[in-house]
Amino acid sequence: MEPExxxxLEALMDAAWPAAEAEESGGWVLRAASGVTQRANSVWPREPGLDPHGLLARLREARLWYRNRRLPLIFQVFEDPRHAALNAVLDAEGFTRQSETLVLALDGGTDAPAADSDVEISADPSEEWLRLWWSVDGRGDDTALAVARGILERCPALYALVRDEDGRPAAVGRLAVPPGVACGTGGGVGAGGLSGGLYCMATRPDARRRGFASRILQALLHEGDAKGVGSYWLLVMASNSGARELYTRAGFHTVGRYLYRQERPKRHLTGC
Known part of the structure; x- marks a missing residue:
């Protein structure tokens, strides 16, 4: 059976992780943020297209747009029939396939337990929150972290942090709640009502397997329920079996998947 x-949900995901710069081009959304995170520096093919010649023309325009920003050309391509023609063109052009990611959802609210008083919740990422998240998931220096902070703060969100017995930050997470995203009608995430996306779930390496991530997850679900969030989604690498197990226990199920398609760098002949 082909994926639906x-x-x-794609629109919600884009709103929850907004790039510093975004431009619509023929149904594609070109996104850039100084190279910080693949998601914010990739093409979201909102309307993938079907005609191979039209796709090649759009591809040339996107290539120039990213070249002008000194960024590689990367596509965030979802696995469903809508993207089949685009994937065929990218295959022919030699684009790589990397970072396969599952999209998980939890419909109709949750049965989250009462609030955990030891989990700190705030409307903005503290310096401690940022440093822990970046030490686990970040790529780059303080300048890149500042760009990443801008991405986080462009969407309303809640930030959770829990400490270990020594008072050190042990784990963090983020619940993004994009406002005013038109997502159609019907049931499920991205089909109307208020939806929340769980991001930046990170645990200090030496604090893993001690329940901190579960406490962060449950605290954010509790806070979301209190604010009227009726459905949730999250993104997890297909290779991260530990995280997938955590989310499955919490009731999440897979609703889609995507990967990044990156243009191979052109090799220039040098030397003899």
């Missing part, structure tokens, strides 16, 4: 399109 998750177009409404």
């Amino acid at each position: 399109p998750i177009t409404g």
Whole structure:
């Protein structure tokens, strides 16, 4: 059975992780943020297209747009029939396939337990929160971290942090709640109502397997429920079996998947 399109959820995902610069081009959204995170520096093919010649023309325009920003050309391509023609063109052009990611959802609210008073919740990422998240998931220096902070703060969100017995930050997480994203009608995430996306779930390496990530997850679900969030989504690497197990226990199920398609760098002949 072919995967169902998750177009409404795609729009929520884009709004929850907004790039510093975004430009619509023929149904594609070109996104850039100084190279910080693949998601914010990739093409979201909102309307993938079907005609190979039209796709090649759009591809040339996107290539120039990213070249002008000194960034590689990367596509965030979802696995569903809508993207089949685009994937065929990218295959022919030699684009790589990397970072396969699962999209998980939890419909109709949760049965989250009472609030955990030891989990700190705030509307903005503290310096401690940022440093822990970046030490686990970040790529780059303080300048890159500042860009990443801008991405986080462009969407309303809640930030959770829990400490270990020594008072050190042990784990963090983020619940993004994009406002005013039109996602159609019907049931499920991205189909109307208020939806929240769980991001930046990170645990200090030496604090893993001690329940901190579960406490962060449950605390964010509790806070989301209190604010009227009726459905949730999250993104997890297909290779991260530990995280997938955590989310499955919490009731999440897979609704889609995507990967990044990156243009191979052109090799220039040098030397003899």
